[in-house]
Amino acid sequence: xxxxxxxxxxxxxxxxxxxxxxxxxxxxxxxxxxxxxxxxxxxxxxxxxxxxxxxxxxxxxxxxxxxxxxxxxxxxxx
Amino acid sequence: xxxxxxxxxxxxxxxxxxxxxxxxxxxxxxxxxxxxxxxxxxxxxxxxxxxxxxxxxxxxxxxxxxxxxxxxxxxxxxxxxxxxxxxxxxxxxxxxxxxxxxxxxxxxxxxxxxxxxxxxxxxxxxxxxxxxxxxxxxxxxxxxxxxxxxxxxxxxxxxxxxxxxxxxxxxxxxxxxxxxxxxxxxxxxxxxxxxxxxxxxxxxxxxxxxxxxxxxxxxxxxxxxxxxxxxxxxxxxxxxxxxxxxxxxxxxxxxxxxxxxxxxxxxxxxxxxxxxxxxxxxxxxxxxxxxxxxxxxxxxxxxxxxxxxxxxxx
Amino acid sequence: xxxxxxxxxxxxxxxxxxxxxxxxxxxxxxxxxxxxxxxxxxxxxxxxxxxxxxxxxxxxxxxxxxxxxxxxxxxxxxxxxxxxxxxxxxxxxxxxxxxxxxxxxxxxxxxxxxxxxxxxxxxxxxxxxxxxxxxxxxxxxxxxxxxxxxxxxxxxxxxxxxxxxxxxxxxxxxxxxxxxxxxxxxxxxxxxxxxxxxxxxxxxxxxxxxxxxxxxxxxxxxxxxxxxxxxxxxxxxxxxxxxxxxxxxxxxxxxxxxxxxxxxxxxxxxxxxxxxxxxxxxxxxxxx
Numbered sequence: 001x002x003x004x005x006x007x008x009x010x011x012x013x014x015x016x017x018x019x020x021x022x023x024x025x026x027x028x029x030x031x032x033x034x035x036x037x038x039x040x041x042x043x044x045x046x047x048x049x050x051x052x053x054x055x056x057x058x059x060x061x062x063x064x065x066x067x068x069x070x071x072x073x074x075x076x077x078x
Numbered sequence: 079x080x081x082x083x084x085x086x087x088x089x090x091x092x093x094x095x096x097x098x099x100x101x102x103x104x105x106x107x108x109x110x111x112x113x114x115x116x117x118x119x120x121x122x123x124x125x126x127x128x129x130x131x132x133x134x135x136x137x138x139x140x141x142x143x144x145x146x147x148x149x150x151x152x153x154x155x156x157x158x159x160x161x162x163x164x165x166x167x168x169x170x171x172x173x174x175x176x177x178x179x180x181x182x183x184x185x186x187x188x189x190x191x192x193x194x195x196x197x198x199x200x201x202x203x204x205x206x207x208x209x210x211x212x213x214x215x216x217x218x219x220x221x222x223x224x225x226x227x228x229x230x231x232x233x234x235x236x237x238x239x240x241x242x243x244x245x246x247x248x249x250x251x252x253x254x255x256x257x258x259x260x261x262x263x264x265x266x267x268x269x270x271x272x273x274x275x276x277x278x279x280x281x282x283x284x285x286x287x288x289x290x291x292x293x294x295x296x297x298x299x300x301x302x303x304x305x306x307x308x309x310x311x312x313x314x315x316x317x318x319x320x321x322x323x324x325x326x327x328x329x330x331x332x333x334x335x336x337x338x339x340x341x342x343x344x345x346x347x348x349x350x351x352x353x354x355x356x357x358x359x360x361x362x363x364x365x366x367x368x369x370x371x372x373x374x375x376x377x378x379x380x381x382x383x384x385x386x387x388x389x390x391x392x
Numbered sequence: 393x394x395x396x397x398x399x400x401x402x403x404x405x406x407x408x409x410x411x412x413x414x415x416x417x418x419x420x421x422x423x424x425x426x427x428x429x430x431x432x433x434x435x436x437x438x439x440x441x442x443x444x445x446x447x448x449x450x451x452x453x454x455x456x457x458x459x460x461x462x463x464x465x466x467x468x469x470x471x472x473x474x475x476x477x478x479x480x481x482x483x484x485x486x487x488x489x490x491x492x493x494x495x496x497x498x499x500x501x502x503x504x505x506x507x508x509x510x511x512x513x514x515x516x517x518x519x520x521x522x523x524x525x526x527x528x529x530x531x532x533x534x535x536x537x538x539x540x541x542x543x544x545x546x547x548x549x550x551x552x553x554x555x556x557x558x559x560x561x562x563x564x565x566x567x568x569x570x571x572x573x574x575x576x577x578x579x580x581x582x583x584x585x586x587x588x589x590x591x592x593x594x595x596x597x598x599x600x601x602x603x604x605x606x607x608x609x610x611x612x613x614x615x616x617x618x619x620x621x622x623x624x625x626x627x628x629x630x631x632x633x634x635x636x637x638x639x640x641x642x643x644x645x646x647x648x649x650x651x652x653x654x655x656x657x658x659x660x661x662x663x664x665x666x667x668x669x670x671x672x673x674x675x676x677x678x679x680x
Contacts, residue, residue, distance in 0.1 A: 152587065160576050160579070162574075164574070177581070177594075226584075282579060319497050354428065
């Protein structure tokens with residue numbers, strides 16, 4: 001898979017009805033948020049996993065340094 | 079598509095507060111456009127300038143080709159639905175809805191016909207003799223809409239009209255408003271801070287942030303192809319990685335981030351990074367939506383995947 | 393009632409309500425009853441009050457000379473009220489809706505003179521407007537007039553004095569009513585096609601009507617009783633009912649007659665207040 005594969009540790013699952021949110025922690029401490037449909041088979045908490053995505057799903061955005069954006073809750077800036 | 083509202087270079091400054099910064103926006107006739115952003119981003123101020131309650135400090139606004147700076151609110155072919163409904167408490171529902179027509183000196187018979195028809199359209203037939211204080215929030219909302227629409231404006235401005243309603247009623251009203259807009263084919267300019275509402279109802283969304291319009295596009299465009307980090311993080315949830323472009327080749331860019339490298343593909347253009355495309359060594363942000371991320375099932379490692387029920391019972 | 397219950401329930405209630413009730417009884421109810429009783433009394437040849445029941449006092453009230461005073465009082469009171477409305481409304485509207493930092497200051501400018509004794513202020517006007525007063529002196533010095541203006545002791549002067557004293561009573565309820573106006577209602581009215589005066593007639597006026605009515609009551613009723621204004625500025629040419637009452641208690645030495653007049657005035661007041669309440673007036677704002 002070309003996109004990116006990043007090692008992470010599963011930290012938490014949040015149940016929101018139709019979807020299941022998974023929080024995983026990267027080696028540098030940053031968090032990754034994933035969304036999975038309920039019903040799938042998923043790794044347990046504490047498990048070391050690899051998270052990946054397609055390159056087409058990685059959206060490139062100009063980063064304007066002179067503006068400071070507030071990050072969403074749960075998203076930490078890399 | 080015809081442009082019905084043209085906002086050119088509009089700035090609004092209150093004292094030292096620069097609330098709307100150099101806004102350029104074309105509103106297409108018959109579309110449902112939403113101005114989306116958090117409090118203080120300038121969306122309500124923009125709406126009020128179109129309505130005529132505020133004047134742009136610089137720049138111009140034209141409605142149907144005519145500049146409206148000198149026109150009073152009542153001279154414009156535009157009506158507003160207020161957040162607090164602003165129904166006249168001392169008048170019946172009938173008189174409230176008929177108000178605009180009475181001001182235009184429409185004959186009594188025609189007024190009666192149109193008021194009754196409009197009340198039917200918003201499903202409030204039989205409420206003519208009641209007073210606003212006797213109505214529920216949702217009903218007051220519909221009266222406010224009826225009162226505005228009866229004047230057959232070219233553009234209807236709605237300032238967070240569903241904010242005071244409970245969730246279920248709000249969702250119901252969203253669909254009703256959308257249905258109404260399509261049926262009457264009136265241009266709606268809608269202001270909200272609720273992104274879900276915007277995504278549900280709009281043909282196009284203009285995301286405003288700190289007085290600037292960050293991006294304008296269809297809900298899909300905004301969600302899948304956010305133009306700025308703010309848009310990416312404001313709409314839905316996302317994972318962001320900051321980095322530098324290492325190379326661009328054949329529509330694919332390789333970006334160096336903290337943990338290594340990411341590839342972003344799908345028509346990445348090489349350019350100077352300012353006017354067109356992206357440039358090598360440019361600071362960029364990579365955004366990946368949570369639903370696009372997957373666990374890699376590595377055959378060689380003994381990853382134990384369990385069913386959901388087992389995980390949540392741990 | 394057990395002793396415990398008395399201590400826990402009745403005693404605290406009595407302590408809280410008691411003093412006020414006592415105050416009301418002693419200082420309000422008792423004098424009123426006293427006046428009521430007196431209005432049915434007679435006087436003997438030495439002008440002493442005797443407890444000889446009579447309704448003669450009330451019969452005297454419809455004497456021709458008295459009727460003239462009633463009409464005069466009504467005219468003065470109506471004029472005063474009208475002038476107060478016309479002057480106070482635009483003035484109060486601007487103060488109540490201004491966003492300037494001076495809003496409180498402007499409001500205080502109306503209220504502060506209110507705290508000064510009106511008697512002293514009316515005396516001030518008397519000396520100001522007199523033939524040797526400030527106004528005439530300055531106008532003469534500037535050669536605008538050659539003869540001093542004869543301003544005092546006219547009906548107009550009395551009305552002026554009444555307006556001056558009662559102006560804040562019109563401003564206060566108006567200020568409250570106008571302050572409560574929701575500005576989005578005005579925007580909505582404008583948005584729907586109403587020009588300035590139309591918005592005023594159809595939205596602002598109806599919604600501030602209770603304030604106007606309240607102000608009218610607050611000006612009209614005291615006006616009937618403000619005898620000192622008509623005494624000092626009007627000099628006997630513009631008596632109101634209050635003057636009649638005053639005279640009976642002082643030079644007339646006919647307390648029972650004075651009492652009867654007072655009762656009538658009280659009745660008129662009650663009728664007006666009841667009328668106000670019936671037309672949906674806000675009873676709380678009457679207290680101001």
